[in-house]
Amino acid sequence: MIPSNLNKSTNGSVEQRQTTFVKIKISDGREYKISYQNKKEFLIEQGSFKGLFFDQKHPLLKHYCDDFLKIYISSKIEDSVTLVDELKNLLKLEYSGWRDFDEYFNSQYDIVKLIQEGYGLLYDGPAELGFKISNALKRYGVVHNFIKYSNYRKPNMKVLIIGSNIIVAEEFKFQKLKP
Numbered sequence: 503m504i505p506s507n508l509n510k511s512t513n514g515s516v517e518q519r520q521t522t523f524v525k526i527k528i529s530d531g532r533e534y535k536i537s538y539q540n541k542k543e544f545l546i547e548q549g550s551f552k553g554l555f556f557d558q559k560h561p562l563l564k565h566y567c568d569d570f571l572k573i574y575i576s577s578k579i580e581d582s583v584t585l586v587d588e589l590k591n592l593l594k595l596e597y598s599g600w601r602d603f604d605e606y607f608n609s610q611y612d613i614v615k616l617i618q619e620g621y622g623l624l625y626d627g628p629a630e631l632g633f634k635i636s637n638a639l640k641r642y643g644v645v646h647n648f649i650k651y652s653n654y655r656k657p658n659m660k661v662l663i664i665g666s667n668i669i670v671a672e673e674f675k676f677q678k679l680k681p
Contacts, residue, residue, distance in 0.1 A: 505534070505676055510553040516667065519546045525679070526554070526664065533680040538671035542566070542659060551665025560661040561597040562670055564628050570653040571625065571632030577645035578620025585642050586613050589635060596631045600668075606631070617644070628653075 507528075514528035523537040524546055543562060579585065590603055606627030607613055616622050625635055629650055639646050662669045 503676070504554065504556065504674075505678070507532075508534070508554045508676070510555050512554045513550070513552050514554070515550045516546060516548045516664065519548060524664070524667075524669070526551075527680075531680065532678065535677045535679055536662070536664075536669075537675045537677070538662070538669055538673065539675075540656075540672035541669060542656065543670040544668065546664070546667045546669065551667060554662075554664050556674075557661045557663050560663070560668075561600050562661055562668065563659055564597070564630060565601075566654075566656040566659045566670075568628040568630050568653075569650055569655075570627060571629040571636075571648050571650050572623060573625040573632055573635060573639070573646055573648045574622065575617065575624050575639065575644050575646045576621055577643070578618055579642055579644055580618075581642070582614045582617035585617055585638070585644070588638055589613075592631065592634050592638060596634070620644075 512528055514526050516524060517527050518525040523535055525533065525535050527533045589607065593601060593603055593606070607625055608616060608623050611622065616624065625632060632648060636646065636648060656672070658672050659670055660672070660674065662674055
């Protein structure tokens, strides 16, 4: 649990970051050590921040709560650049900029070229976005099929937001270091 004096209005700074914890100092001089267990993702920069809270509906959690979908294409289209732009936009809308295109789309091959050639693995990621991609492919007339599978689901993951920093982990412990 987050101590009651730490919230979306809290100003402070990240003083130290390690693999299993981060130390923060808030504007009133109090210091805390935040430990985390089973960390899956993090983006922590030292420096000032505003706001500290858990986000139970953060876009990053979709990766841990949804089944996955692999989408293979088996036909080509000429206007592959427009389609790729739409796919990038779908990803941006779904994840609010928190996921990169190469994370779920085939990073082993140029996507524009893959669509122009018309065969191969296009996407491997959460099913919710995968079905939106499938609908876009249908609109463009791209023949495709998909395989739905269970990924390593971790429905108990939490996202801790510290300003623009994030930590995705199963458990968090707050320890007051300086009153």
